[in-house]
Amino acid sequence: MSRFENLEFGDAKPGPLKSGADGTPVRSSGFFLEQAERLYLAGDFELALRNYSRALEQNPAEYEGWFGQVRMLIELGEYEEALLWSDKALELYPEHPDLLASKSVASTRIGDLEKAMAYTDNALSQRGATAYVWLARAEALLKRGSATATHCVSNAVAAAGDAKPRVELEAGRTLLRAGHCGAALGYLRKAVSLLPGSPLAWLELGRCQAALGFPETAMTLSQCLTLRPNWHPARAALDRFQRRGLLERVHSFLRRPRRG
């Protein structure tokens, strides 16, 4: 690298382009963020994390990159690392509600509910609580067995704005993770209708339907496998559904919502 490379002579390089002269996209931070989002919806959290890192390599000030990394670490089950990385991101964006909410989610998954509640309290006290903050709150409350969590989920969907498809998906996943399959079903159905090309949405809907013993589970999971062939979680869920025994059938029947 030349020692004069960073000097400004008034002939600065042009900003990031959407596409190059030959039509290929310029690999800017925005490009990698889009890729990461696409990979997330495909359920490939590892690659999504890498793309968020690449986005940050291009532009370390890209907030979406930091937040995305933390989310992906949580998705990958690396909660301690997610907490560590949230703290690092909070150094750059102090008291950012989403980052505090992500710490809450990681703490909830670890099982430290006191801290999780403290983080969501802090996140909600900041201005402009986002959908993610409400979902984090809902997850912590669900873990505590509180029925008021459903209100938080509703708040999250209401606060979603443009990101509604994704928030519907996240809301469904949160409820499904807590075992509220009946409540999750509606959100996941909506998510699938809004994100028909997302294998993750199809997988979660399939899992939800399988837990409730719906016969359309096989079709949903097959659709997921069509979108992402040989995806192990979908294949495993389908196999498990097809090989379920009598007790599982009875259990899933009992879990079905009695209304609507």
Added chain:
Amino acid sequence: MPGQAACFRCGSLLEAKAGAVEVHPPRAPAWKKPFRRAARWMRQFGAARSAEKFAHRAADRTAAAAFGRTGLPGVLHSAGVPGRRELWRALRDAVIALALSIVPGLAHALRHQFRTICLYVISWFVSLVAGILFFGQTLGAVSIASAFVLHAWIAMDAVLNTKQFKEEMTAIARIGWRLCGIAAFVFLLYVAYLQVQHVVGFTVGLADIAVPAHQVKLGDSILCRYLAADLEPPPLKRGDLVLVPGRELVYGDGARGTPRAYVGEIVTQLLALPGDVLRLGPDGFAVNGRQLDPLKFPIPASLHGQIAALALGKDEYFVTMEMRMTGDGVARAAEVNLSACVYHRPEMLARGVMRWYPFWNRGFLEELE
């Protein structure tokens, strides 16, 4: 000021730091993940039991309908009657608490409530150690029984001392449940103890012979291992201390002979094996023509000064023990006294492993031959 990193007057930084912002997050090693998962599961149990879980209970009841509790379940839930989910949770937590309480205090430790039970756990540990140290004595039996009761108390405390049970049960019901639970748990522990004792297979017997080479005196307690506890019991050797049922001999003229130490099961010394030819003379025992060392194979007082010979048949063992002779039994024929010491293989119950009591004489027994 070219070449300067900072202004020499105000200290302002003049060039950017060389270190770039690290944008690659730390990753968890794959080998750590299963351990973390296990730790999370354990922590989850503790967290689930934290007091704040039930803080919003009243709010939950009003929001029951949000979870699809309609009709009778919703009405019952609103009225404070625990629903299926609550009952299931309570049952699940009780079972988990009980399972974790196999290690006393573990359930409390996971809930961060160990301090409330700390004294009980220490007492349990002391009782258990005392029970092991004084195994076979009255003090040992009392200590083990105390350890059982303390263990049961700790387990029941783990099950019943949750906010959930406190809310759902009256004080009288809790006391009743605790007492019934302790009784049931003590019974289970006793059954487990018997099983463990059967599997481990140890017992304590009183020595009915003094063996200087073993540092064993008449009446000492010997820790023995049951021969039946091993699938393939090791062969008995000459000089071993063995546990056999004591015999009361009644001679034709009314004279009696009983073991000196104890009438029940006694620890004796194995002197001759099946097929051996035993001779008793003034210098002691001789087996198959070989004179035995009297320090290793002492002659019981009841056989002193007698001369006799005995050929052991198949499955016959000769053991030495002190017999207390009544009447003119002392003058009994030596052959008769010798034959009273012949035991068959099924009568050999256990083999001595350690000098157990007196406490200061505790130590492993060594093979004499």
